[in-house]
Each structure stands twice: as structure tokens, then as C-alpha cells.
Amino acid sequence: MISKAQIQFIRSLDLKKFRDDSGCFIAEGDKLVREALSISAGSLFRIKMICATDSWLDQVRPAKDHPEIELIEVSESELGRISLQKTPNQALAIIFRDQSILHEFDSDNNLLIGLNQVQDPGNVGTIVRLADWFGLDGVIASPDSADFFSPKVVQASMGSIFRVRLLTADLIEFIKSLKPGYPVYGTHLQGQNLYTSELKDHGLILLGNESRGLSSDLMKMTTDSLLIPDFSEGRYKPESLNVSIAAAIVCSEFRRRGNG
Amino acid sequence: MISKAQIQFIRSLDLKKFRDDSGCFIAEGDKLVREALSISAGSLFRIKMICATDSWLDQVRPAKDHPEIELIEVSESELGRISLQKTPNQALAIIFRDQSILHEFDSDNNLLIGLNQVQDPGNVGTIVRLADWFGLDGVIASPDSADFFSPKVVQASMGSIFRVRLLTADLIEFIKSLKPGYPVYGTHLQGQNLYTSELKDHGLILLGNESRGLSSDLMKMTTDSLLIPDFSEGRYKPESLNVSIAAAIVCSEFRRRGNG
Numbered sequence: 299m300i301s302k303a304q305i306q307f308i309r310s311l312d313l314k315k316f317r318d319d320s321g322c323f324i325a326e327g328d329k330l331v332r333e334a335l336s337i338s339a340g341s342l343f344r345i346k347m348i349c350a351t352d353s354w355l356d357q358v359r360p361a362k363d364h365p366e367i368e369l370i371e372v373s374e375s376e377l378g379r380i381s382l383q384k385t386p387n388q389a390l391a392i393i394f395r396d397q398s399i400l401h402e403f404d405s406d407n408n409l410l411i412g413l414n415q416v417q418d419p420g421n422v423g424t425i426v427r428l429a430d431w432f433g434l435d436g437v438i439a440s441p442d443s444a445d446f447f448s449p450k451v452v453q454a455s456m457g458s459i460f461r462v463r464l465l466t467a468d469l470i471e472f473i474k475s476l477k478p479g480y481p482v483y484g485t486h487l488q489g490q491n492l493y494t495s496e497l498k499d500h501g502l503i504l505l506g507n508e509s510r511g512l513s514s515d516l517m518k519m520t521t522d523s524l525l526i527p528d529f530s531e532g533r534y535k536p537e538s539l540n541v542s543i544a545a546a547i548v549c550s551e552f553r554r555r556g557n558g
Numbered sequence: 559m560i561s562k563a564q565i566q567f568i569r570s571l572d573l574k575k576f577r578d579d580s581g582c583f584i585a586e587g588d589k590l591v592r593e594a595l596s597i598s599a600g601s602l603f604r605i606k607m608i609c610a611t612d613s614w615l616d617q618v619r620p621a622k623d624h625p626e627i628e629l630i631e632v633s634e635s636e637l638g639r640i641s642l643q644k645t646p647n648q649a650l651a652i653i654f655r656d657q658s659i660l661h662e663f664d665s666d667n668n669l670l671i672g673l674n675q676v677q678d679p680g681n682v683g684t685i686v687r688l689a690d691w692f693g694l695d696g697v698i699a700s701p702d703s704a705d706f707f708s709p710k711v712v713q714a715s716m717g718s719i720f721r722v723r724l725l726t727a728d729l730i731e732f733i734k735s736l737k738p739g740y741p742v743y744g745t746h747l748q749g750q751n752l753y754t755s756e757l758k759d760h761g762l763i764l765l766g767n768e769s770r771g772l773s774s775d776l777m778k779m780t781t782d783s784l785l786i787p788d789f790s791e792g793r794y795k796p797e798s799l800n801v802s803i804a805a806a807i808v809c810s811e812f813r814r815r816g817n818g
Contacts, residue, residue, distance in 0.1 A: 424800055427799070428803055430790055431786075431788055431789070431799055432789045432790075433788075433789030433790045461790075526691075526810070527813070528691055528692075528693075529691070529693030529813050530690055530691060530692075530693045531693050539687070539688060540684055540687065542803065543684065543687075543688055543802065543806045546799075546803045546806045546807050547806050547810040550786070550807040550810065551814075553789050554753045557751070557754075557787060
């Protein structure tokens, strides 16, 4: 049986303020909660509570390996009431994240993505997911980007949120903290052809806001400016590519070079 | 002044049945309606009606070049009532599409995308947008994919819907209609490394359903199977990439080869 106070707490985690205050966030759905259960012990994350249907608890038996997690059996309709998703799905986990541990990045070797005011949670989650696929060493987001631990970002990341090193930081200060000479790549319509540019195996790839692109302050800090060539040839100029699509193409090209 | 019958007609276009019956679909927002106005005369598309605010009509003056379009001035609140978007934006166009004209594709030269039950409208629209960017010769979607002219696909395509050649067809029949030997590329977790595979400058790139991938019937018809390598190296296996992200990486690699 779930209490009113618990429902209220869970629903409060839709807001960043309450996530920051409590250090907790929500992951929903069978797949994501199972991934959360498989997180290694040394990680930043610790499941505090799982609200799930009778049949899910019977099948997954989280108490076997994780006696410390509070388990609450809920009906489908109760799950619907606490869920932040349109179609609630069997289980919901409240996860505590240790905010005191900050990742350190290695300016000699790391390939990183920096998000400058990327505001759509779907884009941020998709970019974390592809950073995971391409084995990037971290994603750094400006404080005015969509929050990594908002429910929509967590869901769009499909569990990659647990595996990719994430940092929210002022990007200008972050770049200043890196070793001088560390490559900073911007994407820009006046940039050099991505396919023929020299790409290092490390560096920071900056991605800008969905409509305004990179801020001019950040643009000044880039060492290389890249362009994904447009092959539309004389037809009416297409809109620029979506930011997560551009991220995918650029990350793929960095990794292809190393793979070739 | 907009009539009740007009409001009813516009809102009916949210459903495929009414789009097919009338041949009409909706494009919303300042940018998209301006793009629709710039469509060349010989195209499949013809704007029938624009509902827009006083200030938008004053600024854009569609009657100057297009006296045939019916213009209806609406207040912001009326626009809110007819709009299918969360945040209605100044203008909405009802566009007629000539369904009797079918595109022909050239099996010797065309680079095409085939969508096998890609159900998320955002994915379909994003793929049309990137087909435009990469100058692909067409996108063919199975009838159980999201409809190209549904409001969400039109919005996600950012106007590319007007420029890319689109066809809804049974993909197996479509492949049978192509010249024997025409390359048919599938993406598959057991495929060959995309970066080192031989890629022709023409062919059909098949993309499958968001959770189930390509159907086994279609898989049998592929001539080449491609894999986007995963660089996560021993960490917990990431989820497969989102279908529009995979499409972007594959299209980029096809075009890079031609560009190199």
C-alpha cells in the first residue's frame, strides 16, 4: 500500500528543485528498472524504492539481491496515479544519486560532448544514449540545458543515463579548466567539411541550442569548426539538421576514423 | 471569420481517413506555411486555405502572389481551437496533395530509404528531414508506418515533406518492382561493419520498427546487412540506437563515400 505522502514525494520529482534537494530521480518501466537493478555497487546510483505490480515483483524478485530496497506493491491504477508517463508500465524506481561525487575528465584522452542550452529533453536523452553507444567519456551540459535527471531525459536515454559520465557545468568555465590546446570542436554552417577535416581522437564536441545554435561566446572558444555537408543540391535549402541527428553524425565520424 | 464547418473539417484532418478522402493535410506555424507558399507551381502540392492572425497576414501578404488561396483571419484563441499543436503559432495552412501522381524511381541511380513499420511520427518526420539534407531520391514507407501527412510527421519534417519524393507502398512488392541486382541494405546487429563495408552510390536502405527491427520477410530480401559498430567496450550493452539516429549515421556514411 502506497501512502499519500509517498505519492506526493514521487510526483514532486518531476521538478528539478525537488530532485536537487532530495538527490532522487525517477526511472519508469520494466526495462529501465531492471537496468537500474543491474547497476554495479560502486556507482553513483542507489535504488531507494520500487513501486511495482504484484506480477512484476513476483517475476523479478528484487529483494533477493537487494534486500535494502523498499518495495511497494501497487495496482495498475495506483501506478497510473504516481506515474509521470502517458502509458505507465509495471514498475517505477526512485533512485538516489550521490551528488557529492564529481567526475574528473582527462584532457589528454577523453572524447566529450558539450551541450549549450539544448532544451528538448528528448534530444538530451537521445544524445546520452548515443554517447553510450559510441563509448564517449562524458556529456557536459550547461545549466540551461534540459536536466539529465528529468523524467523525460531519463526515459529517452533508455538506461544510458546510468552508464555515461554526466556533468552539469558552465561550459566556458569547463573549457578554461581543460589543458591548453585541448581540441574544442563546434558545428557551424560556415565550418569545414566534417568528412575531410582532421579529427583528433580526443576533444570536446560542442552542440548548440535547437534554434539558435552555439552562443557566440562559446563559438570564440572553439579550435575547429565542422560542417556536415548538405547534399540537397540546388533544391530549396533544407532546415539545419536536428541537434541529436547532428551529434550522431559527428560522433560516428570521430569513431570511424579510429576504426578505419 | 471561420465557420463551424471549417473548424470541423480542419480538425478532421488529424485522421488519416479524412486526409485520404479529401487529399488535404495541415501544415502549421509561420515557417512551415511560408515554405508551403514557396512551393514551385509544378509540384504535387497546392495550398487551399490559410488561417492566420491579422498581423501575420499583414506581414506575409500571401494574396499578392497567390490570389487563389482562401485566406481566413483568425484570432489567437480561434487558432488555438483549430490547431492540432500544443503551442499554435500565427498561421495554419490546409494543403491539397495530388494523390494521382506517383513517383517513379530509377533503379540505376537512386539512393532511397525504406521504412518498415516505423511507427513514431517524430522518427518518420526526422528521417524525411535528413533524406532532404542528404539529397536522397525518395522515402518509401510501408502502410503500417506513421503516415507522411499526419500533423506530427509534417511538423517534425520541418518542411522537408514538400521536397522529398514520398511513397507509401508494400516494401516487398516495391523491392520486386526494382531491377534485379539493385542493392537492398538492411541494418542488423549481425551485419557487416558499416565503416568498412562496400557501399554503392545507389540502393535501398531499409530501416525497421522501433522495437522489433526489420521483419524477417524483408530481411530475406536484403543483399547487404550493415552494422553500426558499438564502441561501449565491455560496459553494460547499450540499447540499440534510435531508428532516426541509425538512419542519419548510415546516410552520412553513404554520402561521405561519394564525397571523399
